[in-house]
Amino acid sequence: MPSLRTTATEHKCVLDSCRALEAEGFKITYLPVGSNGIISLEELEKAITPETSLVSVMTVNNEIGVKQPISDIGALCRDRKVFFHTDAAQAVGKIPLDVQSMKIDLMSISGHKIYGPKGIGAVYVRRRPRVRIEPLQSGGGQERGIRSGTVPAPLVVGLGEACDISQKQMAYDHTYIKKLSQRLLDQICSSLSHVIRNGDPIQTYPGCINLSFAFVEGESLLMALKDVALSSGSACTSASLEPSYVLRAIGTDEDLAHSSIRFGIGRFTTIEEVDYTVKKCIYHVTRLREMSPLWEMVQEGELI
């Protein structure tokens, strides 16, 4: 039976699909990530066996924003003759991607993540060396049997235009988002202590910042910040009361995982929105900490 290698921090849609494959008899290995959220190339290399047929590693993580070493992984997979898939939903149009130089065989693209319409996505499938895929559904046999069904033309045009705009604006957007991201971080960290950034601070996409505020309960903070669209965890895990599995994978303490907030900054975010969010965040974290007995102990030097 062929086997797959993926990471423990993949998007739930990948992890769930892997679980479904496991039920069909595939062997899946979920590779651990470091405390900075980045996968170890040595671990991946050791994990690839002759039965491995596919490696799937996301380009940019949706919860903590870390960038995986895609070029290195691609080179490794090409060398070992293993297909390489990357979930690039959070990366397309935001960071430069080149399927040739990064040796990507399959890439998942999401329309609404790059300001395109909802309900459309795309998958890049390499031609040389050929990647053969089975259709999701049978039917009319369009596109040489790969894609039965009718393509929603208006949505596709929307996706195409969104990609075109992203291509032209990538550098400008990146500079702008980095500026706002740095502003948010600087203001929060200069006014509050015991703030931990989850995920590597350098190998990261600046538009996704995940911070843990020690001695503050996450859901209380979220409710206090109800004017701002924030999340602890991600949309697909919002129904669950458990802390994020991504934070668990990077070794975050359970308490800190519960008090984490993900700040998302995008093309349309304004400086005023960042300043407002920061101000509210500082105010409410301070207020909630004042109500915490643990915080009192820390202040008096009884806890580290």
Place this chain on the structure above:
Amino acid sequence: MTSKSQILKLYKTLLRESQKFPSYNYRKYSLRMIHDAFQENKNMTDRVLISAQIQEATRNLDIIKRQVVLGQMYSTEKLIIENVFDKV
């Protein structure tokens, strides 16, 4: 033949139309983009490039006008950020 006053007029028209966006984020984005794009290209001297930029600006003006009308048809409440006077 494009003159400085023509370009300035185009710039002001773009800004004026952008102010009509009911959506806070689109309005702010549009104003920022217009300012930054004109600022970046202010020292351009190549006539061909300038005329291409003007074409692009005119195309974007049409987009703004269309989207303003659509936005006004389906507008929503103002965001909290639009009403804030320095209170937390």
